[in-house]
Amino acid sequence: MGRALSFRERLAWSSFGGHFVVFFGYFSVIAQNGTDGGNVTAALLALIGLGVLALAMRFAGRLEAPRTQKLPDEREQLIDLKAARVAGAITACGATGIIMLLLYGYTGVFAANVMLGVLVLAQIGADIARIAHFKLGV
Amino acid sequence: MSFREKSAWIAFVAYGVVFGGYFFTLWRGWDERYAQGLSIGLMVGAVVMLVIITASLTIAATLLTPKAANAPADERERLIDLKAERIASYTLSVGVVCLIGALLMGWNGILVANLLLAAMVTSEIVKALAQIAHFRAGV
Numbered sequence: 001m002g003r004a005l006s007f008r009e010r011l012a013w014s015s016f017g018g019h020f021v022v023f024f025g026y027f028s029v030i031a032q033n034g035t036d037g038g039n040v041t042a043a044l045l046a047l048i049g050l051g052v053l054a055l056a057m058r059f060a061g062r063l064e065a066p067r068t069q070k071l072p073d074e075r076e077q078l079i080d081l082k083a084a085r086v087a088g089a090i091t092a093c094g095a096t097g098i099i100m101l102l103l104y105g106y107t108g109v110f111a112a113n114v115m116l117g118v119l120v121l122a123q124i125g126a127d128i129a130r131i132a133h134f135k136l137g138v
Numbered sequence: 139m140s141f142r143e144k145s146a147w148i149a150f151v152a153y154g155v156v157f158g159g160y161f162f163t164l165w166r167g168w169d170e171r172y173a174q175g176l177s178i179g180l181m182v183g184a185v186v187m188l189v190i191i192t193a194s195l196t197i198a199a200t201l202l203t204p205k206a207a208n209a210p211a212d213e214r215e216r217l218i219d220l221k222a223e224r225i226a227s228y229t230l231s232v233g234v235v236c237l238i239g240a241l242l243m244g245w246n247g248i249l250v251a252n253l254l255l256a257a258m259v260t261s262e263i264v265k266a267l268a269q270i271a272h273f274r275a276g277v
Contacts, residue, residue, distance in 0.1 A: 040242050047238055081220035088227030088261075095234060095258055102251035103178055111250070112241035115234055122231070 007069045008061070008076050009134040015057045016127035022049060023120045027113075035110050043112050050119060079133040087126035094118025141199065141206035142215050143273040146222075148195040150266035152188055157259040160184040164252060173248040181255070218272040226265035233257025 005013070026046050030038045072080065098118065101111050139147075160180055167176055200207040211219070234257065237250050 043238070044242055047235070047242075051235075078217075078220075081217075081224055084224035084227050085220060088223050088230065091227060091230050091234060092258060092261075095230065095254055099181075099251045099254050102247040102254070103174060103181075105174070105247065108241040108244060108247055108250070111247065112238045115238045115241070119231065119234060119238075 007065050012127045012130040019123050030113050079130055083126040083129040086129040087122040090122040090125045144199045146266045146269035152191045153259055153262050156184050156188045218277055222265045222268035225268045226261040229264045230261035
């Protein structure tokens with residue numbers, strides 16, 4: 001018999017699913033353009049979409065939480081910190097790669113899309129870390 | 139002062155000195171025609187300098203307090219590390235978002251590469267400062 005998911009674990013699953021569905025579609029289309037990088041407006045809209053999704057998850061965490069889980073407990077705070085570490089490591093590795101891309105003359109729009117991809121990967125990595133920590137019982 | 143607080147000070151000083159020098163030299167010698175070669179050359183030099191300075195200062199700190207250097211991090215130190223890393227992660231993410239905007243507005247790629255490096259250095263300095271602040275505040 002499986003245990004019931006806590007509110008914040010469900011939120012991590014929602015965030016993971018949301019980011020995966022939205023940006024898998026976007027990057028599948030962008031990948032067809034190769035290193036040309038695609039459209040500036042589309043990249044800008046994707047960036048705004050990422051911001052909106054992040055804000056929506058944050059507000060959902062504040063507004064939709066059950067009365068007993070309004071504030072994260074000590075364990076959930078620790079899981080959040082560990083997930084942020086994973087996101088930070090992915091962002092730092094990605095940023096190093098993007099510096100190389102830019103120094104070797106790749107187009108700005110391509111690099112912008114790779115940067116966006118790094119941010120999305122960092123968010124997905126953090127969600128996976130959160131889910132794994134919840135499952136493992138950190 | 140604990141060994142990990144010393145390590146945070148070492149990171150703060152090393153990043154400040156090396157990349158302060160890097161960005162000052164780049165600013166003085168900036169010319170769009172040679173920016174690519176200048177950036178790559180300076181970046182390699184800065185990374186080598188960073189490794190040398192950090193390793194030297196860490197070895198010196200270890201020799202002064204060998205017992206503390208070999209002790210595993212306690213729960214408080216691990217929590218301080220995690221909190222500092224979260225602040226650094228947010229700092230870098232804000233920098234990356236701003237620079238995506240700059241690239242989409244057509245800014246020079248080499249300039250953005252250097253600004254991205256500046257964002258990474260800033261996040262490391264912020265991390266070291268956050269660690270020091272948490273150690274001082276007694277988290």
